[in-house]
Amino acid sequence: MMDAILDTIFAERVVVLARGVPVSAMPKVVAALKAGGVKVMEVTFAPADPDTLSKTAEAIRIANDLGLLCGAGTVLEPAMVDAAAEAGARFIISPDTYDVVIRHTKARGLLSIPGAYTPSEVLAAHRLGADIVKVFPVLPDEADYIKVLCGPLPHIPLMATGGVTAQTAASFLRAGARVVAAGACVINAGLVAAGAWDDMARLASELVAAVKDKERHHG
Secondary structure: OHHHHHHHHHHHOEEEEEOOOOHHHHHHHHHHHHHOOOOEEEEEOOOOOOOHHHHHHHHHHHHHHOOOEEEEEOOOOHHHHHHHHHHOOOEEEOOOOOHHHHHHHHHOOOEEEOEEOOHHHHHHHHHOOOOOEEEEEEOOOOHHHHHHHHOOOOOOOEEEEEOOOOOOHHHHHHOOOOEEEEOOOOOOHHHHHHOOHHHHHHHHHHHHHHHHHHHHHHO
């Protein structure tokens, strides 16, 4: 099961993350992403919100029910892993490398995607059992950093996160990232508040097209 999910993520090569989306808007957001060709979604926890466990779990459940491969993001503690797992999340993404969260993620049978930046941090995450290591934060012009990082570490699948947009996604993939993750360039508070679902679908399709275009022209 986990191998199949990993294969899907590697095949799609792009994860779209939803941060701060009200649960009530999730069905429309998911529909817009699907219309744009997105198949893998991350719903982030909001650590400052005391109700984030229940709200994020419900959002994950909606995304799963509506047909997206969904995981949880900004997972900082085991309780978040549990809430996500029970809602049907298939992967766990964090901004940091925390051994307790990685081990708990693996114990729950989920893919582990912790965050790291330096070579030491990337290797530490990999040694703890990470399936993919999220390189975070990368700025829009930092594809060369991914390229240099991949030089000695080609065996570790990397996910570039931070400055990824439809304009930069291909450069990160060409540099060696196996996956990219993007959020605000597709899902942002302004579009959600305005109910601009067609615009969101268009932005999603532009991001997906940029990733697919990289595959057609650059291998």
